[in-house]
Amino acid sequence: MGYRTAGYRGKLTEFFGAPCVRLQENGLRRNTASSCTGNIKAVEYRMRATRAIIHLENLQYNIAQIRKIIPAGTKMCIPVKADAYGHGALKTAVAAIRAGVSCLAVATVQEGIELREAGIVAPILSLSLPIPEEIPAIVEFELTPLVVDEEFIGDLGAEAHRMRKTVPVHLKIDTGMGRIGCWPDEAIPLAKRIAKEKNLLLEGVATHLSVADSTKPEDIAFTRTQLELFKTACTAIREEGIDPGIVHAANSGAVLLHPDACFDMVRPGILVYGYPPDDCLAERIDIRPVMELETQLVAIKKVRAGSTVSYGRIWHAPEDTWIGTIPVGYADGLNRKLSPGLLVRIGDQEFPIVGRICMDQCMIDLGPDPWVQRWDRVTIFGPSPARTSAKTVADMLETIPYEVTCAINKRVPRVYVGDEYADRKPLK
Numbered sequence: 162m163g164y165r166t167a168g169y170r171g172k173l174t175e176f177f178g179a180p181c182v183r184l185q186e187n188g189l190r191r192n193t194a195s196s197c198t199g200n201i202k203a204v205e206y207r208m209r210a211t212r213a214i215i216h217l218e219n220l221q222y223n224i225a226q227i228r229k230i231i232p233a234g235t236k237m238c239i240p241v242k243a244d245a246y247g248h249g250a251l252k253t254a255v256a257a258i259r260a261g262v263s264c265l266a267v268a269t270v271q272e273g274i275e276l277r278e279a280g281i282v283a284p285i286l287s288l289s290l291p292i293p294e295e296i297p298a299i300v301e302f303e304l305t306p307l308v309v310d311e312e313f314i315g316d317l318g319a320e321a322h323r324m325r326k327t328v329p330v331h332l333k334i335d336t337g338m339g340r341i342g343c344w345p346d347e348a349i350p351l352a353k354r355i356a357k358e359k360n361l362l363l364e365g366v367a368t369h370l371s372v373a374d375s376t377k378p379e380d381i382a383f384t385r386t387q388l389e390l391f392k393t394a395c396t397a398i399r400e401e402g403i404d405p406g407i408v409h410a411a412n413s414g415a416v417l418l419h420p421d422a423c424f425d426m427v428r429p430g431i432l433v434y435g436y437p438p439d440d441c442l443a444e445r446i447d448i449r450p451v452m453e454l455e456t457q458l459v460a461i462k463k464v465r466a467g468s469t470v471s472y473g474r475i476w477h478a479p480e481d482t483w484i485g486t487i488p489v490g491y492a493d494g495l496n497r498k499l500s501p502g503l504l505v506r507i508g509d510q511e512f513p514i515v516g517r518i519c520m521d522q523c524m525i526d527l528g529p530d531p532w533v534q535r536w537d538r539v540t541i542f543g544p545s546p547a548r549t550s551a552k553t554v555a556d557m558l559e560t561i562p563y564e565v566t567c568a569i570n571k572r573v574p575r576v577y578v579g580d581e582y583a584d585r586k587p588l589k
């Protein structure tokens with residue numbers, strides 16, 4: 162592993178107080194800036210017809226829009242877990258830090274290690290529970306885990322002591338999500354247990370809201386109950402003479418619907434990536450999708466009426482028509498269920514995907530007299546809310562945009578545009 166920081170955040174108690182002060186070159190370790198700014202040649206060589214264009218200007222716009230609606234001075238922690246919801250964790254993290262975000266959140270220790278190894282020095286919260294074998298890496302790579310039980314607190318404290326480091330931890334309280342977290346009445350004993358560990362620092366207290374994006378009265382009432390339980394637990398910790406540190410609860414839904422859930426820090430994810438967590442909240446904030454999935458027409462050929470296209474012969478040409486092939490398939494994250502139904506766009510015209518989506522390719526019906534040409538760009542979903550977006554695709558699949566962008570996997574190169582550290586200008 163070999164990662165050693167020269168105490169990149171100095172006194173641990175300071176790093177949230179002045180989160181970016183210690184960041185060199187906007188959150189990058191000085192000697193690794195080039196690995197974060199990207200090597201343009203390498204990006205070009207990784208190029209293939211199918212790519213996800215990541216509009217960092219939209220990401221930064223969304224962060225600014227969120228900042229406008231949260232109380233002044235509230236810190237922002239941006240989840241870059243699951244490769245930043247499919248957008249690419251490293252470049253997203255750098256763009257977010259450059260937009261003033263003070264903290265990042267990952268789901269796995271490995272995700273945190275990758276950011277550290279790439280040069281990110283900003284605080285990294287690890288939101289899911291690790292297994293005991295991951296504890297040394299948490300300490301070594303200076304991640305900030307959520308803690309929920311005595312066993313883990315003890316093991317982490319011992320490892321921190323062995324490595325002679327102080328590890329900041331956030332106590333996670335389960336107020337109704339039913340996932341991870343201690344029960345509210347366990348918060349005081351656990352806060353005391355953390356305080357006893359010389360090499361641990363209770364830096365924050367958190368909870369997670371399960372229906373914060375819903376406007377149904379019963380869901381609003383449930384969120385209010387969660388928030389009351391959480392506030393009571395934080396107050397009780399304070400009354401024991403223990404500083405709970407950074408108090409945080411708000412995901413995207415809470416940022417939009419429950420302003421009093423913002424506390425000291427918010428953790429909005431999907432809003433940053435340009436989608437409201439629920440349709441009913443779309444009017445509450447002006448945000449722009451960040452990911453655009455595009456490809457190119459690699460082949461065009463004429464087929465006779467009655468011919469069939471793709472596996473299973475489920476599509477028959479109704480007339481003589483031209484079929485275009487695009488090199489994107491379910492192995493890239495384009496769900497098979499999107500055919501029939503999904504329309505892709507070339508210029509201003511939309512064309513249907515026909516026949517089964519294959520692992521690496523699929524076909525589109527260009528009609529009997531197409532104006533399009535081989536190598537034309539084909540947009541599968543884009544950043545314009547008025548056109549097909551990840552939300553349209555999600556609706557077709559009866560899922561949520563989160564799953565659509567996360568599904569676009571590593572075989573699809575990400576091309577970053579719209580920020581000084583981007584790879585290059587958008588393709589036109």
Ligand SMILES: Cc1ncc(COP(=O)(O)O)c(C=O)c1O
Pocket residue numbers: 240288369411412413414428429430431432438
């Ligand atoms: C603990 C936690 N906080 C915040 C978020 C961000 O949620 P959202 O993307 O809905 O804002 C997530 C997402 O899954 C999460 O698990």
